[in-house]
Amino acid sequence: MNTKVSIIVPVYNTEKYLEKCLTTICEQTLKEIEIIVVNDGSKDNSYKIIEKFAEKDPRIKIVVKENGGLSSARNEGLKFVSSKWVCFIDSDDYIEEDMIKTLYDLVENNKANMGVCGCKDIYPTKEVVTSNRLKDEIIELDDGDICGFLVGKRKDLTIVVWNKIYNMDIINKYNIKFESNKEIFSEDLLFNLYYMVHCTKIVSASAPLYNYLIRTGSIMNSRKKNLLFKFENLLEKYKEYCLNMNKGQVLKNFLPILTVDLLNISFRDTSLKERNLNNIVHDLIFCRQSKIIRGSLSGLYNNKHASIKYKLLSVLYSKLDYRLASLVIFKYFNGK
Numbered sequence: 001m002n003t004k005v006s007i008i009v010p011v012y013n014t015e016k017y018l019e020k021c022l023t024t025i026c027e028q029t030l031k032e033i034e035i036i037v038v039n040d041g042s043k044d045n046s047y048k049i050i051e052k053f054a055e056k057d058p059r060i061k062i063v064v065k066e067n068g069g070l071s072s073a074r075n076e077g078l079k080f081v082s083s084k085w086v087c088f089i090d091s092d093d094y095i096e097e098d099m100i101k102t103l104y105d106l107v108e109n110n111k112a113n114m115g116v117c118g119c120k121d122i123y124p125t126k127e128v129v130t131s132n133r134l135k136d137e138i139i140e141l142d143d144g145d146i147c148g149f150l151v152g153k154r155k156d157l158t159i160v161v162w163n164k165i166y167n168m169d170i171i172n173k174y175n176i177k178f179e180s181n182k183e184i185f186s187e188d189l190l191f192n193l194y195y196m197v198h199c200t201k202i203v204s205a206s207a208p209l210y211n212y213l214i215r216t217g218s219i220m221n222s223r224k225k226n227l228l229f230k231f232e233n234l235l236e237k238y239k240e241y242c243l244n245m246n247k248g249q250v251l252k253n254f255l256p257i258l259t260v261d262l263l264n265i266s267f268r269d270t271s272l273k274e275r276n277l278n279n280i281v282h283d284l285i286f287c288r289q290s291k292i293i294r295g296s297l298s299g300l301y302n303n304k305h306a307s308i309k310y311k312l313l314s315v316l317y318s319k320l321d322y323r324l325a326s327l328v329i330f331k332y333f334n335g336k
Contacts, residue, residue, distance in 0.1 A: 004032040006083040010073035012040040017092040024094040030101035041067025071178035099209035103165035106203040113199040115165040118208035163210040185230035231262040259296035271333035280326035
């Protein structure tokens with residue numbers, strides 16, 4: 001059978017959720033799929049569950065490796081893809097039965113480079129919240145200039161990979177890989193940024209077809225240490241990538257706005273969770289000593305894509321007196 005979509009599922013100690021995840025993948029309405037399950041050194045019964053499903057469904061390929069983390073597992077899975085399109089599903093989540101067909105039809109019918117669908121957050125209390133703000137739309141991009149596309153609500157599209165479909169020709173041609181999460185903030189975000197500079201058309205569907213499980217201890221909800229250091233590394237890697245790909249205009253337009261977005265995440269976290277002005281001052285000192293952060297913020301002043309709000313935040317993060325800036329930041333993120 002010629003497969004239309006490959007689905008990569010990294011697995012590490014998710015025995016409690018894995019059966020539901022694999023069941024919803026195997027029951028997809030699009031049958032021409034291959035399911036690449038990467039057992040990333042699980043120590044629980046995850047591998048036995050994978051074997052049980054593989055015995056019943058020949059579309060499942062089992063890949064076994066030593067534990068190396070989520071990025072490593074996804075990269076290993078990419079080596080075994082035989083389809084034109086690929087999706088990534090986390091093993092503690094589950095999907096609606098028509099998700100893969102919907103994404104496949106979106107990109108094939110519209111000759112797009114990437115498709116994306118909505119998602120739902122599933123809480124331990126069984127509360128369900130539709131978390132995306134996507135529209136049913138076709139977005140044309142000018143020579144990969146993602147800045148105008150990402151500014152505003154559409155920037156939600158970049159955060160994760162699990163509600164999307166990607167073209168393997170682009171991934172292979174430009175050797176796009178997941179970076180280690182030990183070094184950067186959000187391997188998903190950087191993978192999407194790498195990928196999207198090569199896109200000319202993206203199609204989105206508002207239907208919430210991916211179910212993301214909110215649980216204690218998941219990677220997405222773990223407190224990230226050395227957050228600003230990881231932001232700095234992400235910016236450096238993205239800058240290097242854009243320069244290597246001759247995407248200087250994308251870099252000029254988007255890097256300053258990306259920098260403010262990342263700093264907003266960090267200062268919001270410090271203000272709301274740590275509630276410590278000294279820590280905010282410490283973070284401000286780091287930002288102003290970082291060459292790439294300082295340089296990116298200075299690029300906002302003449303950036304046509306940046307709002308007045310972003311320009312004011314850049315001044316707050318880079319120029320205002322430390323103590324005054326820390327107080328303003330604290331009050332801003334606490335809604336006062």
